[in-house]
Amino acid sequence: MTKSDLKIVLEFSAGAELLFGNIKKREVILDGSKTWTLKNFIKWMHDTILTERPELFIQNDSVRPGILVLVNDTDWELLGELDYELQNNDNVLFISTLHGG
Structure with a gap:
């Protein structure tokens, strides 16, 4: 990790972890030489750590409706959604509200 990395x-x-190898919490290090918005972070997640059923997580370059996104316990809608620029030590939580039946 370099000084500029995030x-x-x-x-x-609530089930979102099933799409990511059943891992509920992980720490990731992002290259700090580029700007990381939630939009390119979600793309990175899709390309790097999403293990199955991408259609249950991604829709049109964003998270699928029914998945709540919190950054540092704040709804991402209050932070600019996909345009939010990640900061070092941010906590990003994805909560699925999708239920089978």
Whole structure:
């Protein structure tokens, strides 16, 4: 990890973790030489750590409706959604509200 890299705590809850190898919490290190928005972070997640059923997580370059996104316990809608720029030590939580039946 270099001085400019970003450490992000990534969490999944309510079934979202099943799409990411059943890991509920992980720490990721992002290259700090580029700007990380939630939009390119979600793309990175898709390309790097999403293990199955991408259609249950991604829709049109964003998270699928029914997945709540919190950054540091704040709804991402209040932070600019996909345009939010990640900061070192941010905690990003994805909560699925999708239920089978």
